[in-house]
Amino acid sequence: MKFDIMRDRLLDGLNNVMKAVSSKTTIPILTGIKIDVTNEGMTLTGSDADITIQTFIPVEENGDQLINISETGSIVLQARMFNEIVRKLPTNDVEIEVSNGLQTHIRSGKSEFHLIGSDASEYPLLPEVSTDQQFAMPADLLKAIIRETVFAVATSESRPVLTGVNWQINDNELICIATDSHRLARRKTSLEQLPTDVKSVVIPGKSLNELNKILDESTNPVEIVITSQQVLFKADNVLFFSRLLEGNYPETSRLIPEEYKTNITINGKSLLQAIDRASLLAREDRNNVVRFEAFDGNIVEISSNSPEIGKVEEQIQVETLEGENLKISFSAKYMMEALKAIDGQDVVIQFTGAMRPFILRSVHDDAILQLILPVRTY
Amino acid sequence: MKFDIMRDRLLDGLNNVMKAVSSKTTIPILTGIKIDVTNEGMTLTGSDADITIQTFIPVEENGDQLINISETGSIVLQARMFNEIVRKLPTNDVEIEVSNGLQTHIRSGKSEFHLIGSDASEYPLLPEVSTDQQFAMPADLLKAIIRETVFAVATSESRPVLTGVNWQINDNELICIATDSHRLARRKTSLEQLPTDVKSVVIPGKSLNELNKILDESTNPVEIVITSQQVLFKADNVLFFSRLLEGNYPETSRLIPEEYKTNITINGKSLLQAIDRASLLAREDRNNVVRFEAFDGNIVEISSNSPEIGKVEEQIQVETLEGENLKISFSAKYMMEALKAIDGQDVVIQFTGAMRPFILRSVHDDAILQLILPVRTY
Numbered sequence: 096m097k098f099d100i101m102r103d104r105l106l107d108g109l110n111n112v113m114k115a116v117s118s119k120t121t122i123p124i125l126t127g128i129k130i131d132v133t134n135e136g137m138t139l140t141g142s143d144a145d146i147t148i149q150t151f152i153p154v155e156e157n158g159d160q161l162i163n164i165s166e167t168g169s170i171v172l173q174a175r176m177f178n179e180i181v182r183k184l185p186t187n188d189v190e191i192e193v194s195n196g197l198q199t200h201i202r203s204g205k206s207e208f209h210l211i212g213s214d215a216s217e218y219p220l221l222p223e224v225s226t227d228q229q230f231a232m233p234a235d236l237l238k239a240i241i242r243e244t245v246f247a248v249a250t251s252e253s254r255p256v257l258t259g260v261n262w263q264i265n266d267n268e269l270i271c272i273a274t275d276s277h278r279l280a281r282r283k284t285s286l287e288q289l290p291t292d293v294k295s296v297v298i299p300g301k302s303l304n305e306l307n308k309i310l311d312e313s314t315n316p317v318e319i320v321i322t323s324q325q326v327l328f329k330a331d332n333v334l335f336f337s338r339l340l341e342g343n344y345p346e347t348s349r350l351i352p353e354e355y356k357t358n359i360t361i362n363g364k365s366l367l368q369a370i371d372r373a374s375l376l377a378r379e380d381r382n383n384v385v386r387f388e389a390f391d392g393n394i395v396e397i398s399s400n401s402p403e404i405g406k407v408e409e410q411i412q413v414e415t416l417e418g419e420n421l422k423i424s425f426s427a428k429y430m431m432e433a434l435k436a437i438d439g440q441d442v443v444i445q446f447t448g449a450m451r452p453f454i455l456r457s458v459h460d461d462a463i464l465q466l467i468l469p470v471r472t473y
Numbered sequence: 474m475k476f477d478i479m480r481d482r483l484l485d486g487l488n489n490v491m492k493a494v495s496s497k498t499t500i501p502i503l504t505g506i507k508i509d510v511t512n513e514g515m516t517l518t519g520s521d522a523d524i525t526i527q528t529f530i531p532v533e534e535n536g537d538q539l540i541n542i543s544e545t546g547s548i549v550l551q552a553r554m555f556n557e558i559v560r561k562l563p564t565n566d567v568e569i570e571v572s573n574g575l576q577t578h579i580r581s582g583k584s585e586f587h588l589i590g591s592d593a594s595e596y597p598l599l600p601e602v603s604t605d606q607q608f609a610m611p612a613d614l615l616k617a618i619i620r621e622t623v624f625a626v627a628t629s630e631s632r633p634v635l636t637g638v639n640w641q642i643n644d645n646e647l648i649c650i651a652t653d654s655h656r657l658a659r660r661k662t663s664l665e666q667l668p669t670d671v672k673s674v675v676i677p678g679k680s681l682n683e684l685n686k687i688l689d690e691s692t693n694p695v696e697i698v699i700t701s702q703q704v705l706f707k708a709d710n711v712l713f714f715s716r717l718l719e720g721n722y723p724e725t726s727r728l729i730p731e732e733y734k735t736n737i738t739i740n741g742k743s744l745l746q747a748i749d750r751a752s753l754l755a756r757e758d759r760n761n762v763v764r765f766e767a768f769d770g771n772i773v774e775i776s777s778n779s780p781e782i783g784k785v786e787e788q789i790q791v792e793t794l795e796g797e798n799l800k801i802s803f804s805a806k807y808m809m810e811a812l813k814a815i816d817g818q819d820v821v822i823q824f825t826g827a828m829r830p831f832i833l834r835s836v837h838d839d840a841i842l843q844l845i846l847p848v849r850t851y
Contacts, residue, residue, distance in 0.1 A: 176753065176782060183750045199783075206750055210783035372561045372584055375554065404554060405577075405588035 096168025096193040097450040098132055099154070102184055102203065104161050105137075108150045111179045111333055112141030114305050116174040122219075127171035128178075129218045130175060130191075137162055140218070141174060146302050147336040148309070169215030170199055177201075180208050222325045222336055226318075228290035234330060235316040236284070239465070240271055241307045243282045243436040243463050248300035249275035256342035259297035262321075264289050272347055278429045279347055279466040280436060293321045297344050302326075302337035309333060350452060351466060355445035357421045359389060360414040360458060363442040366397075367434040369409045373399040374427035376407045382472045383428050389413070389421045398428075414441060423449045424472040433465035474546025474571040476510050478530070480562055480581065482539050483515075486528045487556045489711055490519030492683050493526040493700045494552040500597075505549035506556075507596045508569075515540055518596070518656035519552060524600060524680050525714040526687070529577060545592030549576055555579075558586050580744060600703045600714055606697075611692040612708060614662070616650055619685045620662045621814040621841050626678035627653035628629045634720035637675035640699075642667050650725055651678070656807045657844040658814060659726060675722050680704075680715035698754060728830060729844060733800045733823035738792040741820040744775075745812040747787045749778040752805035761806050762848045767791075767799045777805075792819060801827045802850040811843035 112128055120126060120143055122149040129140040136153040150166075154162045170193050175442040181189065184203035192200045193212065241260075249257035263270040269284045306328055310317065318329040328335040373385040375400040385399040393416045400406030423446065434442065437457050455465040490506055498504060498521055507518040514531040532540045548571050559567065562581035570578045571590065579586040609816040620639075627635035630652075641648040647662045684706055690694065696707040706713040751763040755777040771794045778784030801824065812820065815835050824831040833843040 173782065179753050180750070183746070183753065185746060185750075205789070206747070206785070206787040208750075208754070208785045234617075368561070368563060369584070372558070372563075372586075375557050375561065376586070400640060403589075404551065405586060407584070407586045409582075409584040411583070 097165040099163040100210045102187045108139045111150045112139045112148045114145045115139040115141040117143040128174045131169045139447040149334040151332045169301040171213040198459045213364045217243045224327045230318045231316040231318045241303045244280045245303045247273040259299045259340040263295045269280045301469035352447045357418040358444040359444045369397045374398045424470045475543040477541040479567045480567045486517045489528045490517045490526045493519040493520040493524045506552045509547045527712040529710045549591040602705045607698045609694040609696045612688045622649045622651040622658045623657035623681045625651040637677045637718040639722040641673045656800040660843045675718040730825045735824040737822045747775045751775045763805045786843045802848045
């Protein structure tokens with residue numbers, strides 16, 4: 096194998112695939128990045144066995160020569176070291192040559208590195224994914240869906256299936272749900288050409304967070320293929336594979352109340368900032384709980400106290416307040432994350448009493464629903 | 474005590490004094506910040522017993538009213554909490570009121586915090602510093618002197634006096650020296666009106682690092698007062714006190730060779746980058762050592778190798794090479810830090826053989842001298 100490549104493009108590619116490489120892997124070859132050079136271009140692959148990311152750099156793009164290939168071939172190079180070397184090379188022209196089997200030479204300017212690679216045939220093969228039932232959505236929509244749901248997955252492994260986001264396909268609707276059993280985030284999206292052979296899968300939250308880092312805020316389509324054990328996201332020159340979580344995702348629709356006793360419309364940003372301030376004095380040993388009281392005159396009061404340090408209270412004028420007055424307590428963290436997912440718009444909050452779950456929605460849009468279980472303090 | 478203050482100015486002041494507050498202090502009152510309000514303005518004090526920082530916010534500045542005082546007084550508030558509260562207040566107008574002794578109320582917009590303060594009379598008094606022998610230098614010069622020396626102090630406490638920078642006063646010259654016994658940094662500065670009653674003190678490296686963070690890159694004068702146990706830096710509205718280290722600083726001048734066998738002039742930036750690359754493959758268990766070889770044709774070769782991973786070599790064309798050819802090995806970290814202190818200019822490196830200390834200097838300027846002890850590998 097021998098080729099010249101533009102350093103900037105190689106770094107971009109490494110930035111993507113490095114997101115899949117973990118220093119904690121128990122499979123030694125996965126501490127490496129696989130490089131495959133064909134006459135079409137260079138493919139980089141990184142994996143931690145759960146997530147696999149592959150990126151392709153073509154020989155030529157928009158009339159620019161990105162790679163100059165003298166000899167095709169494959170090698171696996173230690174990921175962290177290779178990435179650091181490329182980052183620090185002195186010129187934008189990098190020559191990579193493999194000789195005598197695994198001896199790899201990296202040359203740039205007057206600098207020359209010699210690394211011992213690993214045999215590419217030892218690197219795990221990519222999962223086979225049939226692409227006959229793929230669907231697509233713009234990258235920015237996919238990022239929004241991830242952002243609005245993934246924060247609510249469980250962080251504890253006591254029920255592994257809750258560490259993922261449940262994607263359900265129902266006619267022309269994709270329904271994404273995450274819950275850690277104390278709160279729930281649900282996002283519905285109408286899409287065309289959804290597959291008919293898959294009804295429900297659970298994608299690890301960690302995979303979706305990594306995918307979100309790789310995708311641009313663009314309207315470029317991301318193609319999605321769901322199989323029984325894997326999901327594949329295809330964006331520009333990047334393939335992102337994730338294994339799916341096994342196990343049945345719990346039925347959550349019965350958690351959502353159907354009738355409400357108190358309806359409040361309030362500016363989401365003002366509420367978020369008031370909760371943020373109140374959380375400074377919320378007792379951390381009690382799950383960071385703040386109090387919320389709605390009373391006559393369209394007033395909501397947010398308060399919290401810590402016996403050792405002090406207390407805080409703040410009143411907010413709400414847009415509308417319908418139904419019964421209310422005193423309720425909840426986790427400041429859950430409320431702030433739910434409000435951030437709704438993103439600064441006016442929100443409707445609907446309560447069914449101090450001990451029942453309540454929901455948040457944007458006034459403009461029914462697509463996102465956030466549900467939070469209160470905490471008993473009164 | 475009762476006053477209104479502009480939130481931005483209060484935050485600026487807190488940013489300064491918070492640098493002295495440590496969560497690790499064993500003196501409970503020092504987890505707090507002392508607030509003193511007089512008719513002239515507000516003084517904030519933070520301390521970890523080694524460093525004390527005091528900042529003053531005047532009632533009025535350049536015709537702008539910064540503080541509106543209803544009642545003078547003093548209180549100590551828990552530093553981290555007070556800082557976070559001020560940071561998150563909703564408006565730029567903050568009212569602070571102390572009632573019933575220690576009950577402190579912080580109001581901004583519709584938000585109201587109630588904290589329990591501590592008695593200001595329990596806060597340690599500032600050291601008494603007589604100002605009759607003070608001298609001054611521009612803030613940017615003081616920052617440069619700190620940057621060029623402080624990195625070379627010892628990090629281990631086995632010889633406590635080496636964790637500080639030795640400031641010697643010799644007629645009209647301030648000589649600052651730091652060494653961890655493997656390398657040494659020395660900076661000489663000509664100054665007027667240096668004190669005559671102090672010859673040599675040792676300022677803790679940690680204090681100088683914190684001072685560097687507070688000072689602006691400006692030519693505003695910083696006044697310096699050195700006493701037998703304390704040093705005080707006065708800049709704009711900030712007072713920075715540090716205790717001095719006890720013990721005799723070692724005599725270092727005899728370490729610096731007087732004759733050289735190999736003189737090299739080389740571009741500092743090129744050498745720094747080559748060392749940085751070579752250090753990627755330097756064996757970490759051997760103190761990150763790289764090899765340096767100077768030979769005929771004005772060539773220097775930097776190399777390193779790690780038997781498990783690979784090796785690297787790089788040639789650099791030097792400006793001049795006088796004297797004997799040379800093979801020497803040294804810590805990449807020490808060399809990079811020395812080159813950064815000289816800051817990208819052409820440097821002169823003078824060697825007396827592979828096992829003797831060598832020195833680095835800027836070609837333009839004799840003020841900075843960096844000395845490094847080599848490592849035996851040949």
